[in-house]
Each structure stands twice: as C-alpha cells, then as structure tokens.
Amino acid sequence: MIHHSLEPPERTVNMVNAIINGVPVQVEQGTTILDAGHKVHVKIPTLCKHPDLDATAACGICIVRIKNTPKMLRACCTPIEDGMDITTEDPEIIQVRRSVLELILSKHPNQCLTCGRNQNCELQTLAADFNLVWDGLDNIVPQLPTDTSTLSIKLDPKKCITCGRCIQVCQEIQNVWALSFLQRGIETRIAPAGDINLADSPCVRCGQCSAHCPTGAIVEYDETEAVWSKLLDPHAYCVAQIAPAVRVAIGEAFGFEPGTNLTGKIYAALRRMGFKAVFDTNFGADLTIVEEASEFVERFTKGKSVLPLITSCCPAWVDFMEKFHGDMIPHFSTCKSPHAMVGALAKTYYAQKMKLNPAKIFMVSIMPCTAKKFEICRSKEMQASGFQDVDVSLTTRELARMIKQSGIDFITVPDDQPDHILGAYTGAGTIFGATGGVMEAALRTAYNLITGSNPPRFEFEVVRGLQGVKEGEINIVGTKVRVAVAHGLGNVEYVINKVREAKDKGAEMPYHFIEVMACPGGCVGGGGQPYGVTDVLRKARAKGLYHEDGSGLWRCSHQNPYVQQLYADFLEKPLSHKSESLLHTGYTNRPAYQK
Amino acid sequence: MTHTSVVDDVAVIAKRWNNTRGSLIMALHDLQSRHGYVPRESAMKLAKYMDVPLARIYEVLTFYNYFKLKPPGKHVVSVCMGTACYLKGAPGIYHDITKHLGIKSGETTPNGEFHLQIVRCIGCCGLAPVVTINEQLLAKMNPHDAVEHICQIKEGAEK
Ligand code: SF4
Ligand code: SF4
Ligand code: SF4
Ligand code: FES
Numbered sequence: 001m002i003h004h005s006l007e008p009p010e011r012t013v014n015m016v017n018a019i020i021n022g023v024p025v026q027v028e029q030g031t032t033i034l035d036a037g038h039k040v041h042v043k044i045p046t047l048c049k050h051p052d053l054d055a056t057a058a059c060g061i062c063i064v065r066i067k068n069t070p071k072m073l074r075a076c077c078t079p080i081e082d083g084m085d086i087t088t089e090d091p092e093i094i095q096v097r098r099s100v101l102e103l104i105l106s107k108h109p110n111q112c113l114t115c116g117r118n119q120n121c122e123l124q125t126l127a128a129d130f131n132l133v134w135d136g137l138d139n140i141v142p143q144l145p146t147d148t149s150t151l152s153i154k155l156d157p158k159k160c161i162t163c164g165r166c167i168q169v170c171q172e173i174q175n176v177w178a179l180s181f182l183q184r185g186i187e188t189r190i191a192p193a194g195d196i197n198l199a200d201s202p203c204v205r206c207g208q209c210s211a212h213c214p215t216g217a218i219v220e221y222d223e224t225e226a227v228w229s230k231l232l233d234p235h236a237y238c239v240a241q242i243a244p245a246v247r248v249a250i251g252e253a254f255g256f257e258p259g260t261n262l263t264g265k266i267y268a269a270l271r272r273m274g275f276k277a278v279f280d281t282n283f284g285a286d287l288t289i290v291e292e293a294s295e296f297v298e299r300f301t302k303g304k305s306v307l308p309l310i311t312s313c314c315p316a317w318v319d320f321m322e323k324f325h326g327d328m329i330p331h332f333s334t335c336k337s338p339h340a341m342v343g344a345l346a347k348t349y350y351a352q353k354m355k356l357n358p359a360k361i362f363m364v365s366i367m368p369c370t371a372k373k374f375e376i377c378r379s380k381e382m383q384a385s386g387f388q389d390v391d392v393s394l395t396t397r398e399l400a401r402m403i404k405q406s407g408i409d410f411i412t413v414p415d416d417q418p419d420h421i422l423g424a425y426t427g428a429g430t431i432f433g434a435t436g437g438v439m440e441a442a443l444r445t446a447y448n449l450i451t452g453s454n455p456p457r458f459e460f461e462v463v464r465g466l467q468g469v470k471e472g473e474i475n476i477v478g479t480k481v482r483v484a485v486a487h488g489l490g491n492v493e494y495v496i497n498k499v500r501e502a503k504d505k506g507a508e509m510p511y512h513f514i515e516v517m518a519c520p521g522g523c524v525g526g527g528g529q530p531y532g533v534t535d536v537l538r539k540a541r542a543k544g545l546y547h548e549d550g551s552g553l554w555r556c557s558h559q560n561p562y563v564q565q566l567y568a569d570f571l572e573k574p575l576s577h578k579s580e581s582l583l584h585t586g587y588t589n590r591p592a593y594q595k
Numbered sequence: 596m597t598h599t600s601v602v603d604d605v606a607v608i609a610k611r612w613n614n615t616r617g618s619l620i621m622a623l624h625d626l627q628s629r630h631g632y633v634p635r636e637s638a639m640k641l642a643k644y645m646d647v648p649l650a651r652i653y654e655v656l657t658f659y660n661y662f663k664l665k666p667p668g669k670h671v672v673s674v675c676m677g678t679a680c681y682l683k684g685a686p687g688i689y690h691d692i693t694k695h696l697g698i699k700s701g702e703t704t705p706n707g708e709f710h711l712q713i714v715r716c717i718g719c720c721g722l723a724p725v726v727t728i729n730e731q732l733l734a735k736m737n738p739h740d741a742v743e744h745i746c747q748i749k750e751g752a753e754k
Contacts, residue, residue, distance in 0.1 A: 171648070177649070177650040177651070178650070180651065180653060181654055183658065184657075184658050194664065593642065593649050
C-alpha cells in the first residue's frame with residue numbers, strides 16, 4: 001500500500017488460469033492464492049497476514065492443497081500458477097488448521113470476557129469458527145508484564161501470537177523501530193529493544209500496532225472510567241468534542257456501512273450521556289487553517305522565517321519530528337492541533353461567554369488517535385488556559401463502547417446539533433480527517449489571503465488519495481506553490497531528505513508547504529479507529545468526509561461565521577498576541593535512539 | 596581503561612566490521628569478548644556507527660543465547676540441553692541447579708558469584724549429560740553431583 005514512487009512502473013500484465021474448489025478463476029500473474037480466492041468468493045482463513053502488509057507466512061492457518069502435489073501450501077504467500085487445481089477446504093486441511101489454533105491457544109490466556117478485543121478479535125473468531133474446546137489443552141501462559149507506560153497504548157505480550165504484524169507496521173510502515181521480537185522459539189515475545197518500557201523507546205504512540213494486531217496484545221489505553229466518573233460528578237461541567245475522522249468510522253462498530261457520516265447521532269449520544277456542551281473539532285480545524293494559512297502567507301509573501309512550512313496537527317508526527325528530525329523545527333508550524341485549540345478556548349472564551357468557572361470544565365476529546373492521549377500533557381503549552389486544556393482524550397473505539405454501555409440506541413437515535421460557538425464548521429474542517437485534507441483546506445484559505453477571493457475550484461485533486469507521497473504545484477494567479485503530502489511515517493524521509501539536500505546545497509527549496517500525517521490514510525486510518533482497517537475502509541471513510549465537504553454551504557475555513565465571531569470578540573486577529581498564547585506551541589529537540 | 600577509550604572501542608569494532616556480510620554478529624561478538632557481555636551503551640553506539648536500528652541489534656542479541664546482556668557472574672554454570680543431554684536427564688539437572696542457586700537461565704545470583712545458562716549442544720554428546728563450570732567440563736552428570744560441584748566452589752570461596 002505504501003509507495004515512494006510517484007508513477008507506477010510500466011508493466012505488461014500476464015493472466016493465469018486456475019481452479020479453486022472446482023471454480024475456474026483468471027487472475028493477474030503474481031496474485032496469491034489467497035487473493036485469487038476472494039475473486040471466486042472463497043474465504044481462506046488468515047491470522048498473520050494483514051492486507052496492508054507483506055506476507056510473513058508465520059502462522060500456517062491459510063494452508064491449501066494443490067492437486068498432484070504432496071505438500072500443503074500457504075495461500076497468503078504463494079502466487080497462483082497457471083493450471084493449478086486448488087482445494088481450500090477438506091477434512092484434513094481443517095484438521096491442520098485446528099492444530100495451528102490449538103498450538104496458539106496452548107500458550108494463550110483464556111481471558112476473552114475481560115479482554116479489550118472481546119467480540120472483536122481475529123483469534124477468538126477463528127477459535128469459534130473452528131469450534132475449539134479448551135478441555136485437554138495443557139495451557140501454559142508465559143508470565144510477561146503488561147506495559148502501559150506510554151499512557152496511549154497497552155501492551156499485553158501474554159496475548160501475543162507472534163504473528164509479527166505490529167513489528168512490521170512499526171518498523172516498515174512507520175519506520176520507528178520501537179517494537180521488535182526478542183528471543184526465539186517458544187520464548188519469542190514482542191518488546192522494545194532490550195526490555196525497556198515502551199515510553200523509553202522511540203515509540204511515537206501512533207497506535208498503528210494496535211490497529212494491526214489481530215488480538216488483544218496491543219490495545220488503546222482505556223480511559224473511559226475516568227470519563228464516567230466525571231460525568232457522574234455533580235460539580236463537573238463535562239464538555240466534549242469530536243474529531244473529523246470519528247464521524248465516518250464509528251458506525252462500523254454499530255453495523256453501518258463504512259464511511260457513513262454519523263455526526264448528528266454522535267452529538268445526540270454525547271448529550272444523552274451527560275455532556276453539557278458538545279463541540280466539534282472541525283471548528284478547531286477551521287481555526288487551525290486560518291492561523292496556519294496566515295502563518296504560511298506571512299512566510300511565503302513576506303519572506304519571514306523559513307519555508308517550507310510543515311504542518312503540526314498530528315501529535316505522533318510532532319513526536320517523530322522531535323525525535324528524529326529535530327533540524328526541521330524551524331519549519332514547523334507553531335499551530336497546536338485542532339482539538340488542543342478547542343480545549344484552550346473552551347476554558348477561556350467559552351467559559352467567559354457562559355460565565356462558567358473554567359476550573360469546573362472537564363474537556364473530553366473524542367479522537368481517531370492514541371497519540372492524542374499523550375499530546376494533551378506533552379508540554380506546558382497544553383495548559384494555555386491556566387488549566388489542562390483537554391482533560392481526557394478518548395479513541396473512537398472507547399466512545400463506541402461508552403455508547404453501548406449507556407443504553408443509547410445509536411442506530412435510531414435522532415440527530416442533534418453541536419454548540420455552535422465552538423462547533424460550527426466548514427467543509428475545509430471536515431476534510432482534515434483524510435490525508436491531504438489539511439493541505440487542501442490551507443490552500444483554499446491561502447488562495448483567499450493572497451488574492452482576496454476564493455479559488456475558482458475548491459478541489460485540489462493532486463493532494464487527495466492514498467499514494468504514500470503526493471507532490472504538486474498549485475498555481476495561485478501566477479504564483480507557483482509547490483506542495484508535498486506524506487502519510488505513514490515511513491514516507492516522511494523521502495520528503496524531508498529532499499528539503500535537507502536543498503538546504504545543504506543552498507539550492508531552491510523543493511516545496512513551500514508540506515503536510516504529514518503519521519497514520520496511513522491520515523486520521524481516517526488512525527490508531528484509535530474501529531479495528532480491521534484496510535485501504536478499502538480508508539477510502540470509504542475518506543469518501544464520507546469529502547462527500548460532506550462537497551455538499552456543504554461553506555468550503556473555506558475563513559468563511560466560518562463562528563470563527564469570524566471568535567476573532568471579533570476575543571482573539572482580535574490571526575497570529576495576534578492572544579492567538580499566539582492560546583493556539584500556538586513550541587518544539588524541543590528530543591533525540592531518541594533508533595539507529 | 597578510560598571512558599574515551601571505551602567509546603573508541605566501539606568505533607574501532609564498527610569500522611572493522613562495517614561493509615562485511617554478517618558483520619553485525621561479528622561486531623557483537625567482539626563487544627562481548629571485550630566486556631564479557633554486551634553493555635547497552637555499547638550496543639547503542641554500535642547502532643549509530645553501523646547504521647542498524649537498535650531494535651534489530653537486540654533481536655540478534657536475544658536470538659542467540661550466547662550473548663549476555665548483563666555482566667556475567669564470576670562462575671559461569673552452563674547446562675547443555677542439546678538433544679543427547681536432554682534425553683539423558685539435563686532437565687532434571689537444570690531444575691535442581693535453579694533451585695539451589697535461586698536463579699533461572701540467563702540470570703546471575705545477587706552476590707555476582709554464579710551465572711546460570713542453558714546452552715545448545717556443545718559437541719561432546721558421548722559424555723552426556725554435560726555441565727560446564729567455567730572451563731571445567733563435567734561429564735555424565737546427575738542432579739546431585741552437579742549441585743555438589745557448585746557447593747564445592749562456594750565452600751572454596753568461603754575459605
Ligand atoms: S486476545 Fe482474543 S482470544 Fe485472546 S483473550 Fe483477548 S479476545 Fe480472547
Ligand atoms: S502483538 Fe499482536 S500484532 Fe504483534 S506479534 Fe503479537 S499478536 Fe501479532
Ligand atoms: S504506537 Fe506506533 S510507534 Fe509506538 S510501538 Fe506502536 S506502531 Fe510503533
Ligand atoms: S495467514 Fe498465511 S501463514 Fe499466516
């Protein structure tokens with residue numbers, strides 16, 4: 001899924017013909033038996049293989065039989081050959097699969113009822129499908145400690161089935177190298193280099209390991225209890241905000257089509273749960289754009305400070321930059337992430353307007369993200385209001401569970417409205433949730449700041465889509481703006497190195513503006529989103545966001561009347577002293593080991 | 596040895612092995628022979644000098660139980676668990692030694708006197724089951740005698 005190259009290489013396509021369970025199938029040469037099976041509606045079970053990742057062939061559950069060969073082959077990593085006659089199910093194959101599962105279960109804790117993946121676990125599902133019974137299994141569970149040191153994800157290596165997905169994601173897709181396998185054989189376990197705490201490793205808390213783990217070995221750090229207790233506290237004034245990407249993903253936990261936009265239902269559910277005000281992080285996204293586009297135009301037209309400007313709304317990316325690309329700090333936008341802005345304003349602007357004691361306000365952010373759990377206390381700037389601006393950051397998965405606990409019929413509950421003062425938003429704010437969205441939103445407003453009018457076309461197609469790195473040149477009435485968008489931290493190096501090279505040579509910068517999101521696909525593919533993410537889901541979720549953008553009245557952040565009102569009543573103007581103190585932050589070089 | 600010379604050691608080792616195939620293991624080998632184990636500090640420097648992620652280095656270090664991550668005890672007790680020794684009762688020997696010393700394989704007694712490790716076949720299956728204490732090879736062992744040998748060393752130390 002991740003591509004560095006911008007043009008797919010030219011190649012001629014050869015087709016091969018084969019038979020799967022008696023059904024003829026024609027596929028491109030190189031297609032695996034597993035994928036060919038999908039074409040003819042055959043589902044071969046998998047455990048170690050994830051659609052995002054190269055096959056490691058670690059588990060053996062996907063074995064199939066080829067006519068006239070003695071061996072059983074692994075479907076996930078075997079390319080189909082012309083004339084193959086494949087059987088994917090027979091009593092012997094099923095028996096082998098059961099043995100694979102029995103071996104795994106023989107060292108797996110029998111703790112489904114109290115597991116973070118209960119009813120949503122690939123191992124549990126297979127155990128149920130293959131009708132495994134525990135009797136007779138001599139169950140030896142390794143005694144390994146749980147690691148919650150990151151306060152973002154929980155590592156429970158006892159539940160690890162050593163499929164290696166998390167390690168592949170962390171090393172290859174994210175290029176962080178926090179996780180690795182230590183030891184071998186039956187003692188193999190996941191851990192950071194040399195058994196230190198994950199918090200002391202280079203981990204940037206993106207949560208992609210949790211999003212790709214098939215079991216409960218890595219899950220989000222659950223903070224729903226803290227929120228429930230505040231909701232029950234009569235002295236607390238609980239307020240909430242929801243991020244762009246949450247609205248198009250949470251439905252998956254309730255059986256909606258992926259990408260269904262459920263904004264109104266989420267507002268309604270939050271109010272029923274007892275939140276006294278419901279804001280929308282999309283408002284914060286609009287505000288971020290007005291600040292960031294002003295920052296950009298200032299640097300671009302007046303030659304102030306350095307270009308390219310690099311976006312800063314993804315905390316895992318900020319963490320990664322501080323750890324591995326500290327030399328880029330001068331390029332970083334000083335804008336906080338949108339939810340942090342809303343947090344700071346809830347306890348100042350909103351509190352003043354509503355005559356509330358900000359000390360009583362308890363701000364809960366609902367995010368697609370695990371890194372935001374850490375971001376909210378990453379530095380003293382996160383207390384710009386004089387209090388911790390955001391008190392708890394929950395993931396989409398945690399909110400889905402809370403809704404289920406609270407007896408709300410989410411499927412039928414009627415839509416509600418946000419509190420517009422920090423809740424009204426434009427389409428530009430909505431698309432923040434997809435890779436390229438921040439760039440597109442910023443370009444719309446920058447266009448206006450440079451030319452005085454809105455762009456003739458709001459869509460900047462060149463920054464959309466799932467290509468790992470997207471580069472483009474935008475023409476703003478004769479002025480060329482070169483942009484780059486990267487998502488998945490492994491794709492960052494290509495972009496940053498180009499900047500570094502130009503710097504070293506004193507050459508012209510390759511870009512003026514760079515957007516980076518740590519998670520593949522951007523926030524729609526965030527580490528805290530409903531499980532089972534693939535490119536199909538990333539696309540469906542992004543489509544939900546672009547659809548809302550395309551059908552809305554306001555397409556540009558600066559059109560948001562409530563943002564305008566905020567400036568008129570409180571902040572004065574973008575980059576004002578007050579804006580700087582509430583909405584902006586700073587960065588520190590914190591080199592971490594990696595290499 | 597001054598601190599700076601330790602730093603340079605790693606650089607020298609890295610330089611020696613950089614660009615050679617399978618060089619990481621050889622470099623780690625060098626580090627272990629120098630210190631008796633692979634200190635984390637040295638591993639981190641090696642990662643930098645050889646441009647290998649630290650995570651990969653620890654994957655290698657923990658894959659082979661030859662490598663030690665902590666300073667070894669004064670006396671290294673190795674129990675062979677190769678197939679021959681295993682079949683001839685090595686697990687029982689290992690069990691009794693762990694009980695006697697209060698440590699598991701890969702651990703060192705708190706007083707630093709004994710380090711216990713399980714090793715794979717050491718190539719003298721005819722003498723199975725085999726235990727070694729430092730350079731001394733103890734052939735055709737049984738749990739009782741193995742513990743007895745350890746006791747003798749302990750007493751020797753007390754005298
Ligand atoms: S990881 Fe899956 S199988 Fe294991 S205890 Fe949790 S739910 Fe059950
Ligand atoms: S933690 Fe999860 S993803 Fe990682 S190896 Fe274990 S089971 Fe696989
Ligand atoms: S949260 Fe991200 S950086 Fe941390 S271990 Fe998981 S994948 Fe690696
Ligand atoms: S899914 Fe094919 S080997 Fe695990």
